[in-house]
Amino acid sequence: MNTQTLNIKNSESQSRVYFGASPVSISGKNKNKEVSAKKSIVSNKKRTAVLQEATYDTMEGCLTAIAERKDRKAFQRLFESFAPKLKSFAMRNGVGMELAEEVVQETFIRIWRKAEQFDSTKASASTWIYTIARNQRIDLLRKRHRPEPDFEDPAFVPDAEPQPSEIIARDEEANKLRNSINLLSPEQQAVLKLAFLEELPHVEVAEKLDIPLGTVKSRIRLAMKHIRSNLGDIR
Amino acid sequence: MTITHIPSEEILLDYASGSLNEVWSLAVATHLSLCPQSRQIVSDMEAIGGKLLSEIDDISVSPDLLGKITANIDAETADNETAYNTVEFDEKTSDSYCLPEPLRSYAGGDVDDLKWKKFGSSAQQTLVLTGSSGTVARLLRIPAGKPVPEHTHSGQEMTLVLDGAFEDHTGIYGRGDFQQANESLMHQPYAVPGDDCICLAVTDSPLHFKSFAARLLQPVIGI
Numbered sequence: 124m125n126t127q128t129l130n131i132k133n134s135e136s137q138s139r140v141y142f143g144a145s146p147v148s149i150s151g152k153n154k155n156k157e158v159s160a161k162k163s164i165v166s167n168k169k170r171t172a173v174l175q176e177a178t179y180d181t182m183e184g185c186l187t188a189i190a191e192r193k194d195r196k197a198f199q200r201l202f203e204s205f206a207p208k209l210k211s212f213a214m215r216n217g218v219g220m221e222l223a224e225e226v227v228q229e230t231f232i233r234i235w236r237k238a239e240q241f242d243s244t245k246a247s248a249s250t251w252i253y254t255i256a257r258n259q260r261i262d263l264l265r266k267r268h269r270p271e272p273d274f275e276d277p278a279f280v281p282d283a284e285p286q287p288s289e290i291i292a293r294d295e296e297a298n299k300l301r302n303s304i305n306l307l308s309p310e311q312q313a314v315l316k317l318a319f320l321e322e323l324p325h326v327e328v329a330e331k332l333d334i335p336l337g338t339v340k341s342r343i344r345l346a347m348k349h350i351r352s353n354l355g356d357i358r
Numbered sequence: 359m360t361i362t363h364i365p366s367e368e369i370l371l372d373y374a375s376g377s378l379n380e381v382w383s384l385a386v387a388t389h390l391s392l393c394p395q396s397r398q399i400v401s402d403m404e405a406i407g408g409k410l411l412s413e414i415d416d417i418s419v420s421p422d423l424l425g426k427i428t429a430n431i432d433a434e435t436a437d438n439e440t441a442y443n444t445v446e447f448d449e450k451t452s453d454s455y456c457l458p459e460p461l462r463s464y465a466g467g468d469v470d471d472l473k474w475k476k477f478g479s480s481a482q483q484t485l486v487l488t489g490s491s492g493t494v495a496r497l498l499r500i501p502a503g504k505p506v507p508e509h510t511h512s513g514q515e516m517t518l519v520l521d522g523a524f525e526d527h528t529g530i531y532g533r534g535d536f537q538q539a540n541e542s543l544m545h546q547p548y549a550v551p552g553d554d555c556i557c558l559a560v561t562d563s564p565l566h567f568k569s570f571a572a573r574l575l576q577p578v579i580g581i
Contacts, residue, residue, distance in 0.1 A: 195428075199424065202427070206424070210416075210417045210419050211416060214417060223417075224419060227419060228423065228427050231427045232427060232430055232431065232434075235431050246401065246405065247405065247408055249408035249409065249411055250401075250409075252408070252411070254404055254408075256411070257375070257407065267380050268380055269376065269383060270386075270387040270460040271460060272387050272390045272391040272397070272460070273391070273460065276391065276458055276459040277455060278391065278457070278458035278459065278462075279391050280394060280534070282394045283394070300402060300409075301405065301408075301409045304406055318372075319406060320410055320414065324372045324378065325368045325371060327377075339368070340366075343367050343371055344367055347367050347399070347402070350406075351402075
């Protein structure tokens, strides 16, 4: 506890400008930030200081730091970890280096812009980044539009409001889900890799693996069933 | 009302991985707007994508790439007028739109804003344009209690119910329910009495009507 208090004192003067920064402020009207920063309350300072310490250890922490205070260091950290993976991901479609880097670039620009939308109770950082990269790959390489639900649409039917206990369970769930993928059979994993990394529809997965379509469908169903049964005790 | 008919896991996987083409994705995405259960399946699948991405072999990027990206971001931050996610919705309640997004934008408005044309003897249709060629999306309005002309498909068909309900030998389909059919399904759906049934139907080949009269008319009315 003592070290924590010390750290808070040390970081106060340097990071004051960040206190009170609105997590949703992306409109460019940033001049108010410093004013509200000076009025910020102690508990807020403490929270920020603790947060800054833990920030760069996890990708989720980096995304939160970008969302809350447009943290460049966190962004750089995220880039170092994910850019080489995203380039590799883009190149699985058979495109050249240059176009692949364009996918990486557009993905990171969107990570910067949309970090506020990242919700660590709903997805891990890699999952969230995957969805952005997937969309950029479709946009830039396939030159087509991907229709998606719009959760701000009044006609959108929202999820049931989660209870606090469920939020913890979802965190655990995400971990469990990631681990259970490793336990799938090599055949099931092969189907999933072709689908997600090479962006092949299940019909083409069957052609590529030279197996009947029915076999691909049953591998998908078995894989999902396996993953769900692993989640069974927390869902 | 609960949704009981959802897309198959293969179709949800193709949507989650991004390989499903635009017009089929339109049907799936519109269904997802109405169905938290299917959204959960898609999120689970996206988590698989995230996990596979985090384990992929690295390929090093050009040394100047981060610089290029931050220059882009700086230019954007300097531009105070740039605002994202500023789409404003008018004060409508969830019940007031029959067509959820993304379909409403594709169709060019809600049900009452659209131009409907006669389809068969009593139904109406309006085409929904997408970037996919060879596949047709249409909205159908089937009067309450009336049948849709009996037909088979030589390819795939996906139907998403948006209002009212239809029934065939496989069950009753209400708002948000999703039916996938292929060439093996010969069905005679009819709208359940009460409200007109409005649905989105996507097909990748012309429908084949069983009745001689409908077959004769098919080339003329372009269905």
